[in-house]
Amino acid sequence: MNLRDKIETYVESTDVDAAYSKHISHFYARYLESLGLGQKRFVDSTEHHLIDADGQRYLDLVAGYGTCHWGRHPAVQEALCQLHELHLPSLVQFQLPVLSTMLAEEILDYAGSRYERLFFTNGGAEATEYALKMARAVTGRQRMLCFEGGYHGLTLGALSINGMEAHQKLFSLQGENPILPFGDLDAVEDAFRRHPKQIAGVFLEPVQGRTGEVASPEFTQGLRQLCDRHGALLVFDEIKTGFGRTGKRFSYEWHDVLPDVVTIAKGISGGETPVGAVLYSAEVYRKIYGLIDRIAVWSSTFKENNLSMAVGLAVMELYRDNPQIHDHVLAAEARVRERLEGHSQDRYRLSVGGRGLLLTVRIEHVDGKKWVHSLMDTLEGDLFYDMVCRQLFTQKQILVSLPNRFGASLALIPALNLPLAEFNRNGQLAAAAFEHLGFPIPRPRAGPRRLWRGGLPGLPWWLSPGVEAERPGDHLEIGTSAWCRGGHPFPRP
Numbered sequence: 001m002n003l004r005d006k007i008e009t010y011v012e013s014t015d016v017d018a019a020y021s022k023h024i025s026h027f028y029a030r031y032l033e034s035l036g037l038g039q040k041r042f043v044d045s046t047e048h049h050l051i052d053a054d055g056q057r058y059l060d061l062v063a064g065y066g067t068c069h070w071g072r073h074p075a076v077q078e079a080l081c082q083l084h085e086l087h088l089p090s091l092v093q094f095q096l097p098v099l100s101t102m103l104a105e106e107i108l109d110y111a112g113s114r115y116e117r118l119f120f121t122n123g124g125a126e127a128t129e130y131a132l133k134m135a136r137a138v139t140g141r142q143r144m145l146c147f148e149g150g151y152h153g154l155t156l157g158a159l160s161i162n163g164m165e166a167h168q169k170l171f172s173l174q175g176e177n178p179i180l181p182f183g184d185l186d187a188v189e190d191a192f193r194r195h196p197k198q199i200a201g202v203f204l205e206p207v208q209g210r211t212g213e214v215a216s217p218e219f220t221q222g223l224r225q226l227c228d229r230h231g232a233l234l235v236f237d238e239i240k241t242g243f244g245r246t247g248k249r250f251s252y253e254w255h256d257v258l259p260d261v262v263t264i265a266k267g268i269s270g271g272e273t274p275v276g277a278v279l280y281s282a283e284v285y286r287k288i289y290g291l292i293d294r295i296a297v298w299s300s301t302f303k304e305n306n307l308s309m310a311v312g313l314a315v316m317e318l319y320r321d322n323p324q325i326h327d328h329v330l331a332a333e334a335r336v337r338e339r340l341e342g343h344s345q346d347r348y349r350l351s352v353g354g355r356g357l358l359l360t361v362r363i364e365h366v367d368g369k370k371w372v373h374s375l376m377d378t379l380e381g382d383l384f385y386d387m388v389c390r391q392l393f394t395q396k397q398i399l400v401s402l403p404n405r406f407g408a409s410l411a412l413i414p415a416l417n418l419p420l421a422e423f424n425r426n427g428q429l430a431a432a433a434f435e436h437l438g439f440p441i442p443r444p445r446a447g448p449r450r451l452w453r454g455g456l457p458g459l460p461w462w463l464s465p466g467v468e469a470e471r472p473g474d475h476l477e478i479g480t481s482a483w484c485r486g487g488h489p490f491p492r493p
Contacts, residue, residue, distance in 0.1 A: 001314065007076065009176075011041070011093075011327040017029055017038060017039055017379075030056060030137040034386055034390070037393065040052060041053050042058075045072045046072070047070075047071035047072055047415070048060060048072075048415055049420070051124075056397060058397045058398065058399050060414070060415075061399060061412055061414040061418075062400065062401045063271070064359070065266070065413045066209075066240055066245070066266050067266040067267075067270070067271040068270065068415050069243055069244065069245070069266070069270045069416045069417075070415060071415035071418070072271060073318065075314050075317070075318060075488050076272055076311055078314070079311055079314035080272065080310060080311065082310070083306055083310040088306055089305040090307070093117075097309070098311050099309035099310060100120060102309075102313060103120075103268075103309050103312045103316065104118050104120075106313065106320075107279075107312075108279070109319075111249065112249065115262070116281065116282045116285065117279070117282065117284075117285045118277045118278060118280070118282055118342065119277060119280070120281045120300075120303040120308075120309075121276040121303055121305075122276065122300060122302050123265055123274045123276045124152075124153055124239035124266065124276050125152075125153025125154060126153075126155070126276060127153075127159075127263040127265055127276035127278050128153045128155070128157065128158040128239075128263055128265075129153075129155055130278050130388075131156045131203070131261050131278055132144065132201070132299075133288075134201075134280060134288055135201030135232070135235065138284055138288060139200040139201070139232060140200075141231065143178070143195055143199050143200060144160070144177040144179055144199070145177065145178055145191055145199055145202045145203070145232075146161035146163055146177055146179055146180070146202075146203045146204075147181070147182040147203075147204060147208075148163045148164075148180070148182050149163045149164075149208045149210050149211040150162065150166075150182070150203070150205050150208060150210075150237075151163065151205065151210050152263075158169055159173055160176050160177055161203045163179055163208075165181075173273070178191050179194070180189070182213050182215070183215060183216065183219050185219055185223070188202070188222070192229075192230045196371065197231075199364075200232060200233065201233040201234070201235050202223055202226075202229075202234050203235045203237060204220070204223065204235070204236055204254060206238070206246075206254070206255065207219065207240070207241050207251055207355045207356075207358055208440055209240045209241075209354075209411075210353075210359060211360065211409075212353020212359065212362075214353075214354065215255070217254065217255045217256060219256055220252070220255040220257045223257075224258075224259075227260070228314075233264070234257075234259045234260050234261075235259060235261040236251070236262050237263050238251055238252070239263055239265040239276070240266060240358055240413075241265075241356075241358060242262070242265075242375050243264070243266075243268060243319070244267065244325050244329055244416050245266075245267065245327040245329070245356050245413075245416065246356035247326050247330040247333065247356050248326060248356075249326070250262065250327050260281055260283075261278060261284060261286055262280075263277075263279075264277050264278075264279065264280070267315070268311075268315050269308070269311065269315075270312075271310045272307075272311050273305075275309075275311070275312055282417060299437055319417055322417070328420075329356045329357050331420060332416075332423050333357060335420055335423040335424060336352060336358035336412065340352050345478060349364055350362070350363060351363070353409070357413065357414055357416055357418075359413070360410065361410040361411070361412060362385075362408060369438075385409060385410050388410060389402065389410065400412060
């Protein structure tokens, strides 16, 4: 098979967008259309840029949903080529694989000998599933504690500890595990009291990828004490925060806390292959295995495949050869905050959440009122931020993202090695995009106002789906975009 010819023939003869909509997801195709990405085809890339069929370059500040910690690095792609030349058999049942043994040693060494074992998985969600199994197996209990705004994957077990009850309701999971206010240690203590000897584990994102909320050392140290007191496991989800994303090797290093279990994934994938892992202590290892007959329930077909292991080794070599990367991340965070947080007008300002290069950007009301955020969430809250994404992409050739469909903010999760000069230039462009789309928020236009079509009384134009821009050319004509037709972001096909 000549893959290049096969792809080119298919693209020339097929409407790929229509085929994707028909066979995979109509709704995702409409979402990309709303961001101005409809019919867009990227055909090449550099370390930090995507290149479309017309040769236009776009700075990628999404970095494969935070998986390309080193950009689309040639060393990672070279590892795949070298593996192909070796002709090593993969997924051989009766052997102890060399590549996974090598990668395990390097990851545990990078973690600083804090953990003695790890278990490879096929990605972050599966790592969460294995952490859930470990908590139950070690304690003999069933309930978990999780936090509002938290995200741990979309498999059934991961959804049971999802911090958004709306997602749980889709699968009748609500009420299975208590969802507690993030950062509220009293609420955690009360949950242990209300469910005596029932809590198996506490799952925490030390920096929430959805909301940008950062756990305080006092909160995480309190969690450690409560878990020790009640015999529960403390699990840190470092799928997004691990491998330097927050300016430390792992985010728990900011807290002087050692979790019992740590889930990892994105940072070792190189953006090329699905891979994850669970780090855990020798004590957890003894309790979950115990007898040899338990091996069968701690396994997964593709978990140590050669492709993922080779990419992981290439990524770990980049960390070993570039120990300054953590300092670079902190300098880049400071540059982003300098460019955006100081950008304010009248009663509104831009606010940067998160830590390191796992950041969110949103508008805040200076006097502390929360009505803007509440109203945005009510009216398909990402409307305004969708438009900023579109503006940055179509006018500035910068690719940014939303942390989730309900987060009312922008997500900045670029490659860790993106040069500081890019943060200077693109911080200014991002601020300009907010201004272009109504930041500071303009006064509502005069005249009759009708629900949806004419605007809501007293509100800026961008909060009214279906309203045309007052001055075409100054603002996007939002009334004709995919998510506005019919007053709903995703019309039925």
